[in-house]
Amino acid sequence: MVSAFSVTGATIIGKHLFSEQEKEIGKQTWLLGLAGITEGAIPFMINDPLRVIPSLIAGSAVTGAIVAYFNIGLNVPGAGIFSLALLQGKPAIVAASIWFEAALIGAVISTILLIMTRKQKIVKDIQIKSSQRNVA
Numbered sequence: 001m002v003s004a005f006s007v008t009g010a011t012i013i014g015k016h017l018f019s020e021q022e023k024e025i026g027k028q029t030w031l032l033g034l035a036g037i038t039e040g041a042i043p044f045m046i047n048d049p050l051r052v053i054p055s056l057i058a059g060s061a062v063t064g065a066i067v068a069y070f071n072i073g074l075n076v077p078g079a080g081i082f083s084l085a086l087l088q089g090k091p092a093i094v095a096a097s098i099w100f101e102a103a104l105i106g107a108v109i110s111t112i113l114l115i116m117t118r119k120q121k122i123v124k125d126i127q128i129k130s131s132q133r134n135v136a
Contacts (some may be wrong), residue, residue, distance in 0.1 A: 001080055001103045002063050003041040003056040004033025006110035014115040017122060036080030044114075051117035059110025066102035070095075 011026025029040030
């Protein structure tokens with residue numbers, strides 16, 4: 001959920017930093033994220049793995065740490081919101097609230113990192129193009 005939510009958040013908040021195709025992908029990934037499907041983030045990871053993957057890992061790690069801290073478990077592979085009723089360790093509503101809030105906190109962290117690293121990439125690309133023009 002974190003990576004999908006993050007891609008959506010980054011393409012909405014930092015829309016001037018992304019191509020039209022990336023913005024279209026971003027509009028759809030949040031829905032995939034609700035189902036626990038992260039594949040919507042793959043095009044972003046393929047295009048810029050050294051910036052995108054660490055950004056997504058950071059938010060996901062925070063989410064995992066929060067859930068682990070509160071001792072919330074899940075005995076089946078994750079399935080997004082469809083697995084909320086299967087959470088263990090706390091009463092169902094408490095576990096679901098903590099789990100979902102942890103996912104949102106992780107998504108905010110990854111979104112911020114995605115926007116920051118995209119800005120760095122754009123600045124670097126501009127500098128490279130500028131230096132190439134000066135050489136030519």
